[in-house]
């Protein structure tokens with residue numbers, strides 16, 4: 401029993417990371433029909449931004465306590481990572497959109513932007529790995545054989561709060577309605593007096609901001625940073641978003657958590673080297689049965 | 704004479720490399736109802752999209768001439784500012800409602816750029832639901848599931864919710880049963896009497912000329928006749944080509 405609960409907690413933690421990243425793929429896809437392949441690397445940039453913020457604030461010039469550093473680093477990391485996402489939209493995707501470029505070129509551009517972020521990081525910071533400082537004092541709660549760290553709780557709570565927040569934005573606010581409206585009929589958006597570009601920028605702010613949050617929390621949980629850390633986790637989150645039904649925010653969450661549970665489940669039965677093989681095979685099977693993803697409806701509504 | 708509300712002067716537009724309008728000119732005065740009639744493919748929808756400043760590729764690229772609103776050129780203005788600042792709305796051909804949103808959400812979205820207070824907005828919602836009671840009955844329904852005629856009402860209702868004082872309608876009677884069609888035109892007349900300026904495209908030229916004050920006949924991208932509706936109805940050419948003899 402304890403063993404099962406322990407694994408459920410681990411699955412929830414990993415699911416939270418996947419879900420937070422999957423969101424960004426799904427939001428941008430819902431609004432622009434663009435698979436933003438640079439998104440995993442935005443997560444990586446978020447982790448590095450968090451690193452520089454944390455070391456600066458802990459350092460002699462500020463000398464903040466680790467906890468204060470954490471409190472300030474959360475919004476600041478999200479804001480700065482959002483800026484990176486918006487910049488990418490501005491300099492890479494928007495010009496192509498203006499020229500009416502074919503979708504293939506936009507996707508390739510996204511892929512290249514991701515590579516540029518990875519190798520740019522490698523060029524600037526070198527190949528050495530960075531060690532993320534401890535920001536919150538780890539407290540470990542044990543009940544029987546189940547151990548729960550406060551950090552895990554923070555990660556899971558963060559994912560749930562983000563889900564509730566996004567659900568509110570998308571269903572209740574006018575800007576959320578506009579996001580849903582664009583995904584259905586882009587032509588009519590300006591006719592409602594809505595500037596399309598501002599909705600797109602807002603979408604990138606949300607997606608990249610939450611990727612930044614994921615980067616910070618991930619770096620706190622697994623404190624080794626390297627330029628390619630966003631690659632595999634980004635691919636996994638993207639697959640999770642597709643399996644959940646890309647374009648639907650519930651899909652991103654269920655897909656993310658599903659992947660977390662499958663991975664942890666596989667490892668409890670098989671050697672850990674089998675994890676990704678089995679996880680991806682199961683996801684493939686799900687798509688084979690339901691090609692639109694769990695929440696995807698053919699064509700019509702997204703987000 | 705005062706400057707007309709809208710002046711289109713020698714307008715040339717292209718889709719890709721093909722010119723669709725070869726220098727058309729017309730005016731719409733404040734409080735007027737003006738209609739554009741013409742055969743399929745004449746360039747009527749193209750004209751309205753150009754005035755709304757919608758971007759290519761769905762809309763044409765303006766290559767020459769001028770479009771003025773209250774005497775000021777609006778070329779290059781963002782399409783959302785046309786709605787928000789000039790209060791000039793377009794109900795496009797094919798409705799383009801947001802099928803994944805409810806009726807209520809469609810109307811709410813149209814108020815996006817309005818700065819009016821709650822009272823004004825509520826008054827306008829009430830007015831739209833009063834004009835189109837069917838929309839009121841279907842408030843919470845996904846608009847995709849409305850009938851074609853109801854979707855048309857929603858498209859008009861949405862334009863009204865944008866706070867427009869000038870409405871351009873591209874075949875608003877499309878898909879409406881005759882009775883509903885007359886309802887729609889009665890509603891438009893009512894709006895006009897309250898001061899709404901209307902630029903109308905209508906397949907049914909007879910109906911359009913009875914309804915409007917003035918008309919322009921457009922043929923393959925050029926204006927071939929214009930004048931008060933009464934005189935257009937008597938024009939033998941117009942009669943022969945558009946009024947069925």
Ligand SMILES: Nc1ncnc2c1ncn2[C@@H]1O[C@H](COP(=O)(O)OP(=O)(O)OP(=O)(O)O)[C@@H](O)[C@H]1O
Nearest residue numbers: 718723742743744745746747748749750760761762
């Ligand atoms: N998006 C487009 N791309 C290329 N050509 C277009 C496009 N839209 C319209 N055209 C062309 O421009 C011309 C005018 O079309 P437009 O839609 O303005 O006609 P219309 O008068 O509204 O016709 P209808 O009564 O059938 O609605 C047509 O020859 C049409 O083929």
Ligand SMILES: [Mg+2]
Nearest residue numbers: 747748749796
């Ligand atoms: Mg047309």
